[in-house]
Amino acid sequence: MNETSRQLEYINKAKMILGDKGLKYFIKTFGCQMNEKQSETLAGVLEEIGYTEAENEKEADFVLYNTCTVRESAELKVYGRLGHLKSMKKNKPNLIIALCGCMTQREITIEEIKKNQKHVDIVFGNFNIHKLPELIIARMESDEQIIDIWKEHGEIVEDLPSHRKYDFKSCVNIMYGCNNFCTYCIVPYVRGRERSRKPEDIVKEIESLVSEGVVEVMLLGQNVNSYGRGLEEETTFAELLRMINEVEGLERIRFMTSHPKDISEELIYAIRDCDKVCNQLHLPVQAGNNKVLKEMNRNYTREKYLETIKKAKEEIKDLYISTDMIIGFPGETEEEFEDTIKLVEEVEYNGAFTFIFSVRTGTKAANMENQISDEVKSDRFNRLKEVLDKVVYKKAKEMVGKETRVLVEQASKSDDATVHGRTDSNYLVHFKGDKSLIGKVVSVKIKEAKPYYLIGEKI
Ligand code: SAM
Numbered sequence: 001m002n003e004t005s006r007q008l009e010y011i012n013k014a015k016m017i018l019g020d021k022g023l024k025y026f027i028k029t030f031g032c033q034m035n036e037k038q039s040e041t042l043a044g045v046l047e048e049i050g051y052t053e054a055e056n057e058k059e060a061d062f063v064l065y066n067t068c069t070v071r072e073s074a075e076l077k078v079y080g081r082l083g084h085l086k087s088m089k090k091n092k093p094n095l096i097i098a099l100c101g102c103m104t105q106r107e108i109t110i111e112e113i114k115k116n117q118k119h120v121d122i123v124f125g126n127f128n129i130h131k132l133p134e135l136i137i138a139r140m141e142s143d144e145q146i147i148d149i150w151k152e153h154g155e156i157v158e159d160l161p162s163h164r165k166y167d168f169k170s171c172v173n174i175m176y177g178c179n180n181f182c183t184y185c186i187v188p189y190v191r192g193r194e195r196s197r198k199p200e201d202i203v204k205e206i207e208s209l210v211s212e213g214v215v216e217v218m219l220l221g222q223n224v225n226s227y228g229r230g231l232e233e234e235t236t237f238a239e240l241l242r243m244i245n246e247v248e249g250l251e252r253i254r255f256m257t258s259h260p261k262d263i264s265e266e267l268i269y270a271i272r273d274c275d276k277v278c279n280q281l282h283l284p285v286q287a288g289n290n291k292v293l294k295e296m297n298r299n300y301t302r303e304k305y306l307e308t309i310k311k312a313k314e315e316i317k318d319l320y321i322s323t324d325m326i327i328g329f330p331g332e333t334e335e336e337f338e339d340t341i342k343l344v345e346e347v348e349y350n351g352a353f354t355f356i357f358s359v360r361t362g363t364k365a366a367n368m369e370n371q372i373s374d375e376v377k378s379d380r381f382n383r384l385k386e387v388l389d390k391v392v393y394k395k396a397k398e399m400v401g402k403e404t405r406v407l408v409e410q411a412s413k414s415d416d417a418t419v420h421g422r423t424d425s426n427y428l429v430h431f432k433g434d435k436s437l438i439g440k441v442v443s444v445k446i447k448e449a450k451p452y453y454l455i456g457e458k459i
């Protein structure tokens with residue numbers, strides 16, 4: 001019996017025990033799209049067992065936190081919420097509390113849970129999320145905290161039920177893990193080594209999603225440019241994009257994240273040539289200074305990065321470029337920080353995520369000398385933000401007057417007659433329209449640019 005069938009048996013067992021009790025679940029997801037995607041599977045499993053989705057935590061009988069550990073702030077949020085759950089459980093002793101995701105892969109978290117978070121019932125990790133049904137049964141049969149963490153991947157378990165958040169778009173994992181060990185980053189320690197899924201499995205999943213109404217996919221990997229290494233038949237990411245571009249009925253392909261050290265001309269040409277691949281490139285630079293980049297172990301220089309950007313802009317029409325940046329890496333001097341500011345002005349990003357360096361125990365950067373004070377970090381963060389806001393707004397204003405395609409995602413919360421969605425290039429656009437447009441790709445003319453979104457008119 002394979003692992004999926006084994007877990008389906010546990011689902012049936014749990015279904016029989018819990019019956020029609022009208023139990024509800026609540027999942028809170030922290031962190032990146034990988035976690036969002038995992039949570040859809042976890043929700044699918046809970047629904048198969050018989051739970052229905054609760055509107056909020058208070059009415060739930062099963063609360064699951066899918067956690068993130070990339071920065072300390074993400075962890076503090078989880079501990080804060082666990083504190084609230086503790087008092088909730090006093091009035092609702094049958095409440096089941098479960099924890100999974102990247103925090104649980106760390107020894108330090110498990111120690112804390114065993115010692116101070118005894119109200120948490122089930123803890124599992126990134127490499128055994130498929131075991132949720134089995135662990136629920138184990139919890140039913142015992143009064144002990146159930147903690148089951150694997151150190152590495154076992155077989156990749158697929159085909160478990162999933163409850164997708166959107167009918168019309170979906171994330172698709174093309175690879176798991178990371179081999180890069182950037183010195184500040186905890187991800188390789190909690191997501192394991194890099195492993196690519198077979199192209200045929202990915203295409204099959206996308207075909208099945210399209211048959212269910214999905215028109216946009218977001219391909220996920222920590223470094224999609226190294227996709228295919230180690231597969232029996234090596235396939236490059238550019239080749240994979242070309243294969244997916246052939247899937248009939250699919251309208252848009254996005255992907256993240258592209259690591260600058262591995263980006264190839266072949267990939268830039270694939271983005272240019274494939275009509276379904278969006279004119280969008282998320283290329284995290286992290287810092288604009290070569291000494292800092294070296295200490296971060298990023299394996300590219302500022303010059304190489306700028307060359308890639310130049311090539312990509314030349315080849316891909318109306319390219320939307322975004323990035324991630326870290327401020328206050330250990331030893332970063334004022335001049336080195338200013339190199340990051342200059343790079344922002346040179347690239348003219350369309351969007352950016354900026355982060356203050358957060359010490360992650362176990363990483364190389366955590367033990368580096370010359371940690372930067374919180375005061376300096378937050379001053380640099382604000383200055384960078386100011387420059388970025390200007391650049392991003394300037395680029396957004398260049399969109400005014402253009403005709404674009406928008407995939408409508410939602411009706412506005414405050415106004416039923418307004419909807420919003422994303423352009424091919426990834427701009428958020430609000431325009432007059434009704435709910436029937438949700439999930440459809442429509443032509444929109446951009447009328448005005450606001451700092452964080454565009455206003456358009458349907459044509
Ligand atoms: N694999 C992606 C890449 O290399 O571009 C990044 C994935 S990581 C989940 C997302 C972002 O978090 C990184 O690009 C980096 O900017 C930020 N990050 C990672 N570790 C951090 C740390 N210790 N402190 C602050 N930001 C961090």
Ligand code: SF4
Nearest residue numbers: 178180181182185187
């Ligand atoms: Fe972290 Fe670097 Fe891997 Fe991205 S490539 S997940 S930043 S170690």
Ligand code: F3S
Nearest residue numbers: 031032068069070102
């Ligand atoms: Fe994602 Fe956070 Fe894990 S960013 S990979 S959920 S540490």
